[in-house]
Amino acid sequence: MIGGCFGFSIFSNETQLNRSVLKRFFRNILLFFNIIAALTLLFIYLSVWVSPVVFWVPALVGLAYPYILLLNILFILYWLFAAPKWALVSIVCVGLGYTHLQNYFQFAPKESTDKGIVVCSYNVKAFAAKGYKYKDATQNAQTILDHLKTKKPDILCFQEMSFLNKKGYAGFNKQFDLKGLPTKADAGRVHGPVTLTKFPIIHKDEVHFEHTGNMIIITDVVTPSDTLRVFNCHLESYRFTQEDISSLDSISINKQDNNMKEFRLFGSKLKKAFIKRAEQAEELRRQIDASPYPVLVCGDFNDTPVSYTYHTVRGELKDAFVESGAGIGNTYLGRLPSFRIDYILHSPDFEAYNFQIDHVDFSDHYPVSCTLIPNKKD
Incomplete structure (x- = not known):
């Protein structure tokens, strides 16, 4: 009887020891x-901090910030x-990067x-948004402009605007009746950034980049409080085609050579865009x-808040x-780069209120808006 109890005790201790070892092993992993x-x-x-021109890998890994952050929170x-x-x-x-999290x-809007x-x-x-046919684009333009008019923007x-006609802005304005936004600055071409405003424009300029259609429109406008320099920018995109996305979706374990080819092409486009x-x-x-x-900086940066x-x-x-703002600042409907890539930045001379991201599917981006109120001067 004593021997039986002793044997059971040894077996029980061994079981507990094995569980303890497995638990420790699991925790160590x-x-x-x-x-x-x-x-x-x-x-x-x-x-x-590190320019992709010098070293581009941090920029690549930075695209995964929300997911790596979430993983760390789960570990916590x-x-x-x-x-x-x-x-x-x-x-x-996580604490060291609290500003990135912000x-x-x-959590709470400021209104x-x-x-x-x-x-x-x-x-x-x-x-x-529905394709590049003229009829679809014209109908979508009307939908977009009707939506934006409700905001009464100044x-x-x-x-990536198109005037959709050979008469440029004059024809566009006549067609869509942009009352309240009589002055504009554009690149003088069919497709590109355009700044519309109800304020007088006293100066216009452009910044063109080499070997790309991306550019910046600079507009000095006279507001009731001060002259404001507006930068309307569209920075370099990854230039992924639908074929690129489809190729990634169709990657197969059985096609190693093709997989490497697709990854190299994908990586090459990422690197060029980062630089x-x-x-x-x-x-x-x-x-x-x-x-x-x-200054007021508006535009599609094609990059996330954790980026150079x-x-x-x-x-x-x-x-x-x-x-x-409030919530997750996602402004892009596409798959890469996800989350917030469209911005409104401004000088400390103003305070921003009522920031909104309108989740409408008229484009592959969401419109963003806010109200800027000048700080009271002493």
Whole structure:
């Protein structure tokens, strides 16, 4: 009897020991992957400081920021219950990038009914969300303009706009009746950025980039409070075709050679876009620094808030979404880059209120808008 109890005790102890070993092994595996996730997050933070011209890999990994952040948060939640001291690994790394988190997500909007400058920015994809047929584009243009008129914008910045006729803006205005936005600045071509405003324009300029159709329209407008320099920009895109996306979707384990070819092509386009966009962002920054007036920067940056592009362009400017937005600032309907790539930035001379992202599917982007109210001068 004693021998039987002794044998059962040994068996029970061995079982407990095995469970303890497995538990420790499982936790060590989780800790290993947690450390990898935390280090990846730190590596991503480099992307805002290191120009892709010098080293482009942080920019590539930076596209995964929301997912790596979420993974670290899940690790924090697990360790808080399993072994609280290890939660510090991710808590510290997430905390070091708290400002990046703010650029992606805001908890509470900041609203005001005071009169200010209503600003709207929208990449309309040549008004051709349903395709590039003239009839579809014309109908979609009417839908878009009807929607935007409800906002009563004082400054309206379009990217990838098309006038849809040979008469340019005059014909476009006659066709769609843009009352309240009588003055405009554009590149003098059929397709590109266009700035419309109800304020008088006293100066116009353009910044063209080499070997690309992307550009910046500069417009000095006289507002009731001050002269404002408006930068309407469309920075370098990845230029992925539908065929590129389809090729990635059809990657097969049995076609290793084809897979590598597709990955190399995809990576090449990413690298070229990162480098071109970094150079364009630096030029835009130089233009902002040279402005004699407070500035407003609207446009499609084609890059996320955790990027060299955003960090370089923003500088000391305020981000209207960070100031007065709420929720996840997703502005792009496409698959890459996901989340927020359309921005309204402005000088500290103003406060932004009522930031909105209208989730309408008239384009592959969402329109963004806010109200800028001048700070009271002493």
